[in-house]
Amino acid sequence: MQRHLALFDLDNTLVDRRGTLNAWAAEFTVRHGLGDGERAYVLGMVADRAYPSTFDVIRTRYRLRMSTAELWRAYCAGIAASVSCPAEVLDGLDELRAAGWRVGVATNGAVDIQRAKLQATGVSERVDGVFVSEEADARKPQRQHFALAAARCGAVLGDGGWMVGDNPVNDIGGGRSAGLRTIWVSNGRSWPPPDPGPDHTVPHARAAIDHLLLHTADHARTTA
Secondary structure, eight states, X not given: OOOOXXXXXXXXXXBOHHHHHHXXXXXXHHHTTOOGGXXXXXXXXXXXXXXXXXXXXXXXXXXXXXXXXXXXXXHHHHHHHHOOOOHHHHHHHHHHHHTTOEEEEEEOSOHHHXXXXXXXXXXXXXXXXXXXXXXXXXXXTSHHHHHHHHHHTTOOGGGOOEEEESOIIXXXXXXXXXXXXXXXXXXXOOOOTTSOOOSEEESSHHHHHHHHHHHHHHHHHHHO
């Protein structure tokens, strides 16, 4: 029997990156004696893409004594210590695999920080494969990103599957272009009208998992 493929975005899909970054930025500015007005700048620097080069810029701006490498390591450790994945989502990943799904994570970002989050939250133990864009310079929404993520799970895009994520362009648009069905995690937002909509919309990752499990049950009934 063919195993279905489900790829999940990491940040603000499986884990709350936004809330974790807000807490980290507040702690960072206090620790380094920066004014409250600098918190927004620091947060803005790491919110889009956080890499060691990001901390080189921050270090230069505030003339910090710590090296860029030290700042990066502290950032990875701090985020990993505070990020979490809801227990019901972790259980859901287990349920998907038990139901015969190949489950993977397809995420943009730096390997160090993304792997640290996956390990700290327990997500890495509950998926068949992970692909982080920095590993092969293939970022969502590029088709190659999804192909590599599928391969990490022992699957190929030609067999179809699903992409679950919160970003309309990277996750939904990219997933659709890669030939995958899509589930948008809205996090309380409305879908941007100009963009073609996803196949399904849910408020959070657990609801996406429930939809996939229902899809499994429906498929079993129609093929019985």
